[in-house]
Amino acid sequence: MFKRKVIVTIAASVFSLSAHADGTTSDLSYESYIESDKRIKCLYGYAADKTGNHAAAIRIFEDCIERWNDVYSMIWLAQIYESGIGVPRDLAYATALMKKGAELDDEAGYSILARYHYGRALYEGIGTAKSESEGLKWLKRAADEGSIDASEYLKQLPENAR
Structure with missing residues (x-):
């Protein structure tokens, strides 16, 4: 449990550097993965959700489902909608x-x-x-x-x- 918390905490601090002063998105932000055509991005949806960036997580999961019918993303997106954290509960x-x-x-x-x-x-x-x-x-x-x-x-x- 401790190891997972450390990893999520590190990810949160690295990926919290999401926007530059000019409004562009950093390559280290979760938002930069939304349109990626690399399937690894589906795992970033989990990290985005766990660090509180629910909007990016939802968009990443939705894209992974659309592109690859990714079951991992279906499960996580379902949990988001079941909990109602960051979206209306559905x-x-x-x-x-x-x-x-x-x-x-x-x-x-x-x-x-x-x-x-x-x-x-x-x-x-x-x-x-x-x-x-x-x-x-x-x-x-x-x-x-x-x-x-x-x-x-x-x-x-x-x-x-x-």
Whole structure:
């Protein structure tokens, strides 16, 4: 935990140098990554969000989703809209992003995480119509694919619900 805080703190201090006196954007700002065609920028969306630059994070994540159907960005953008930090809270949009990520198969395995979150949203009716049977389908799939969170969630359900 300490190591991650140090990295985020360093990133915040480096990337806070975002604007020059003449109004142009620094190469070290998060804003400079918004239009980048380098996929690594999707990771900068996380750092931008964690350091409070929610507007840049949202634009980075939206572009990563548009360009590459990036599931990592779908998950983070969904969390932003679920929390309502920096944007109006929108559970329906957050759940729609998780659904989109759940329906994909990305190499990094983020789709499994999206399946868990989408299954939970369906099961509990968060941002979507409640459907325990459809939620269980996604939760079981995520658990079968190795999601510990999905497995633990399923264990907490009543025996007859599983």
